[in-house]
Each structure stands twice: as structure tokens, then as C-alpha cells.
Amino acid sequence: xxxxxxxxxxxxxxxxxxxxxxxxxxxxxxxxxxxxxxxxxxxxxxxxxxxxxxxxxxxxxxxxxxxxxxxxxxxxxxxxxxxxxxxxxxxxxxxxxxxxxxxxxxxxxxxxxxxxxxxxxxxxxxxxxxxxxxxxxxxxxxxxxxxxxxxxxxxxxx
Amino acid sequence: xxxxxxxxxxxxxxxxxxxxxxxxxxxxxxxxxxxxxxxxxxxxxxxxxxxxxxxxxxxxxxxxxxxxxxxxxxxxxxxxxxxxxxxxxxxxxxxxxxxxxxxxxxxxxxxxxxxxxxxxxxxxxxxxxxxxxxxxxxxxxxxxxxxxxxxxxxxxxx
Amino acid sequence: xxxxxxxxxxxxxxxxxxxxxxxxxxxxxxxxxxxxxxxxxxxxxxxxxxxxxxxxxxxxxxxxxxxxxxxxxxxxxxxxxxxxxxxxxxxxxxxxxxxxxxxxxxxxxxxxxxxxxxxxxxxxxxxxxxxxxxxxxxxxxxxxxxxxxxxxxxxxxx
Numbered sequence: 001x002x003x004x005x006x007x008x009x010x011x012x013x014x015x016x017x018x019x020x021x022x023x024x025x026x027x028x029x030x031x032x033x034x035x036x037x038x039x040x041x042x043x044x045x046x047x048x049x050x051x052x053x054x055x056x057x058x059x060x061x062x063x064x065x066x067x068x069x070x071x072x073x074x075x076x077x078x079x080x081x082x083x084x085x086x087x088x089x090x091x092x093x094x095x096x097x098x099x100x101x102x103x104x105x106x107x108x109x110x111x112x113x114x115x116x117x118x119x120x121x122x123x124x125x126x127x128x129x130x131x132x133x134x135x136x137x138x139x140x141x142x143x144x145x146x147x148x149x150x151x152x153x154x155x156x157x158x
Numbered sequence: 159x160x161x162x163x164x165x166x167x168x169x170x171x172x173x174x175x176x177x178x179x180x181x182x183x184x185x186x187x188x189x190x191x192x193x194x195x196x197x198x199x200x201x202x203x204x205x206x207x208x209x210x211x212x213x214x215x216x217x218x219x220x221x222x223x224x225x226x227x228x229x230x231x232x233x234x235x236x237x238x239x240x241x242x243x244x245x246x247x248x249x250x251x252x253x254x255x256x257x258x259x260x261x262x263x264x265x266x267x268x269x270x271x272x273x274x275x276x277x278x279x280x281x282x283x284x285x286x287x288x289x290x291x292x293x294x295x296x297x298x299x300x301x302x303x304x305x306x307x308x309x310x311x312x313x314x315x316x
Numbered sequence: 317x318x319x320x321x322x323x324x325x326x327x328x329x330x331x332x333x334x335x336x337x338x339x340x341x342x343x344x345x346x347x348x349x350x351x352x353x354x355x356x357x358x359x360x361x362x363x364x365x366x367x368x369x370x371x372x373x374x375x376x377x378x379x380x381x382x383x384x385x386x387x388x389x390x391x392x393x394x395x396x397x398x399x400x401x402x403x404x405x406x407x408x409x410x411x412x413x414x415x416x417x418x419x420x421x422x423x424x425x426x427x428x429x430x431x432x433x434x435x436x437x438x439x440x441x442x443x444x445x446x447x448x449x450x451x452x453x454x455x456x457x458x459x460x461x462x463x464x465x466x467x468x469x470x471x472x473x474x
Contacts, residue, residue: 004324008162015246018262022281022304044397081202081304083279085243085264085401088331104334106401106424108264108279114307116276118432121399121424123338146338146397149430166320173404176420180439180462239360239462241437243401243422266422266437272465274434 010089013136018084030064038140043148081110099128122146168247176242188222196298201306239268257286279304326405334400346380354456359464397426415444438462
């Protein structure tokens with residue numbers, strides 16, 4: 001019997017995560033993670049072949065914060081906007097303490113001149129844990145992109 | 159503690175709203191709103207700068223009905239189809255009477271010749287109120303598009 | 317009063333269905349259907365005009381399995397990946413035994429060289445029935461694509 005309450009809870013967390021990025025509230029983004037944590041962006045092919053890590057890797061909130069700081073300095077983010085559309089999460093395993101879940105995503109990029117394109121599609125492969133206040137957080141979020149063709153500007157969180 | 163029942167209810171309303179437009183049942187579209195109401199389409203930049211109103215503005219069901227009537231006369235709608243994909247709603251505030259919520263969207267446009275493109279992405283910034291029969295309706299729906307580049311044909315409801 | 321539990325259950329089934337295709341676990345795909353069943357891909361125009369059937373039609377699990385076998389042989393699937401993003405299901409009718417529901421979809425195609433495009437948008441028009449173990453299955457899934465422009469390679473399940 002699937003736990004619909006848990007599904008709704010993860011769906012909500014995912015929506016808040018997406019909103020944080022899309023509304024350019026990036027300084028709040030590391031808060032979605034446990035500490036230590038794993039955040040990584042990779043491609044389907046690399047993930048399937050169990051190749052070490054992807055184009056982006058961080059294992060603590062401090063590293064996530066650093067990333068945002070560099071982003072702000074590089075001023076890349078301000079030149080474009082993003083929009084995440086997410087699927088319904090699928091729970092693979094839940095043992096009370098850790099939840100393994102997977103969620104499909106599509107991210108659109110909107111350039112300053114207004115052009116919109118599909119920036120990336122893929123799935124989040126997540127391990128979730130409860131933080132203080134019973135709030136779910138990402139102990140691990142592997143962003144598995146369908147395409148191996150990464151934009152060289154890829155510095156924004158997905 | 160988030161109210162998952164309310165989230166599901168708003169998600170359902172949003173799905174019905176999208177279906178109404180995408181299935182070309184536009185005459186039923188004004189029924190999703192309270193009367194009076196606010197329906198407006200604007201861009202992220204204008205919304206962030208609190209500029210008065212966007213490209214489209216209506217404040218009553220009568221105005222919404224007028225818009226549909228002109229659309230039908232102009233025959234624009236028949237030349238293309240739309241498809242909405244929506245995120246999970248996020249409730250910002252709920253005081254029993256009014257619910258403030260936000261929902262991400264992507265709208266695809268399918269031309270008569272079959273070409274499909276991403277027509278618009280953005281978020282609905284909503285105030286919801288209960289109508290007779292306890293049904294939720296939009297007292298206010300601000301359609302905040304990510305891009306400022308509006309199609310000059312933009313006459314369809316988003 | 318909408319049955320939010322049922323909506324969540326159908327949403328989950330749809331997410332599992334999408335994951336099965338997008339993760340290239342096609343051999344498990346026929347299991348989502350009842351036997352006999354109806355699986356058909358058609359266009360909005362053909363569906364609206366009640367024209368017999370669409371480009372693809374199957375009425376048993378055996379036919380669905382055949383389709384996957386040919387796909388594997390033709391080796392088409394391996395050259396590209398897909399990503400489904402789905403809307404929230406809308407229940408039209410539920411009489412305890414059969415549930416009639418509709419769900420919006422967008423499918424992206426990711427080519428081997430990394431290019432991503434919107435492959436198809438549309439809606440699933442479904443009749444669901446419970447299988448052994450109380451699990452929902454598709455007694456009928458009509459894939460109604462918004463566009464009539466079908467890729468000649470259309471052989472993958474949508």
C-alpha cells in the first residue's frame with residue numbers, strides 16, 4: 001500500500017525546491033539539504049555506467065553555499081531565468097529514517113531577450129532524511145540529466 | 159503542518175482549469191473565477207517592479223466572457239491548440255476564507271500544421287475563495303510569465 | 317466530493333508508467349494493462365471526428381509485447397531517450413469497478429547527440445480497472461496527441 005501522505009510531502013518539498021531556484025532565492029537553496037550531503041549533476045550515460053561523478057559535485061552545505069556565492073559573483077544567473085516542471089515522486093524504499101525516491105523533471109531556460117528553450121530533462125535520484133522539526137531534507141540528490149550535452153554555462157542548480 | 163487535502167483540492171482545480179482551455183471549452187472558463195475578480199497576464203519583470211497591469215486585465219466575469227466572445231469572433235483560437243502542464247501548488251497563506259497560492263506552469267502551442275513550441279512558462283499567483291457549494295474559485299489569478307516577449311497574438315487565456 | 321485518495325492512486329500509476337518507458341524498462345510496460353485491453357495512439361482531430369483508430373492500435377497484452385519485441389529488434393529505441401511530464405489526473409466517472417480518467421502529458425525526446433525537443437503533447441483518455449491485488453490497470457488507454465504531425469519513427473509507447 002503506497003503511502004500517499006509521504007508522496008504528497010515529497011511532492012511539496014520538490015515544489016518548494018523548484019520555486020526557490022525559479023524565484024531566484026538561491027541563498028535559501030542549501031537549506032533543502034542535510035549536512036553533510038551529496039549533490040551531484042550527471043548524465044544518464046555516466047550514471048548508468050557508474051562513472052564516479054558528474055559535472056558538479058558537492059558534499060556539504062558549505063560547498064553548496066560556495067557555489068551560490070560564485071554564481072552571484074559571476075553574475076550568470078541574473079542573465080537568465082529558469083522554470084522547473086516536476087513529475088510526481090516515486091518512492092523506491094522507505095525505512096522510517098531514509099526515503100529513496102525518484103522524480104522526473106524538465107527545466108526551461110528563459111534568456112534575457114525572452115527566448116525560451118528546454119534546458120534539461122531528467123530525474124532526481126534522491127535520498128531524503130528528516131531534519132529538526134520533522135522537515136524532510138535531501139541527504140543525497142543526484143540530478144541525472146537525460147542528455148550528455150551540457151551547456152558550458154551550467155553553473156545553476158538544477 | 160501543510161494541509162495536504164487543500165493542496166490536492168487546489169491541484170484538482172488547476173487541472174480542471176487547464177483542461178477547460180486545452181479542450182477548447184472556453185465558454186466555461188469564466189466560471190472558475192469569483193465575481194468580481196482579478197485576472198491579469200503580466201511578465202516577471204513588470205510584476206517584480208510592481209508596474210500597474212500587464213498585457214491583459216479583467217476584473218469581472220463579464221469582462222472574461224467578453225474576452226472569450228472576441229476570441230471566438232476573431233477566430234484565433236481555432237487556428238491553434240494549447241497544452242498546459244502544471245506544477246504542484248504551493249500555499250503561501252490560508253486564513254480559512256482566502257488562500258494565497260502559487261503554481262508553476264508551462265504552456266505549449268500546437269499550430270494547425272502540427273508544429274509544437276513552448277508558448278509560455280511562468281507561475282500563477284492566486285488568491286482563492288470558496289463559492290457556493292464549497293467549490294474553490296479564483297478571486298485573483300495573476301499569470302506571471304517568465305519571458306517579457308509576448309506573442310502579439312496573445313489573446314487566449316493562460 | 318472528489319476522491320483525493322483515488323486521484324493520488326492514479327497519479328502514482330501514471331508516474332510508474334512514465335518511469336517504465338523513460339528508464340527503458342519496456343518489457344514491463346504491458347503489465348500496466350488489463351488483458352484484453354485497448355491501447356491506441358491517435359490525434360485530437362481523428363479522436364474528435366470519431367475516426368476508427370489511430371496510427372497505433374493493440375487490444376491484448378500479447379500485441380503490446382509484440383510491439384516491444386519489434387522495437388528491440390529494430391533497435392530504434394536505443395537511439396533516443398524519452399521523458400514524460402504528466403499533469404494531475406481528472407476523474408470523469410467512477411462506478412466502483414471502472415474509473416474513467418484523463419491526464420495531460422508532454423513527452424520530450426532526447427537524441428543520441430544530446431538535442432532535446434518536445435516530441436508530443438496531448439492527453440491520455442483512460443478506463444482503469446482493478447487487477448488482482450487491488451492494483452489499478454489500464455483497460456483502455458487512448459493517447460490523444462494534440463498534433464496530427466506524427467514522426468514517421470513513432471513506434472515507442474507514449
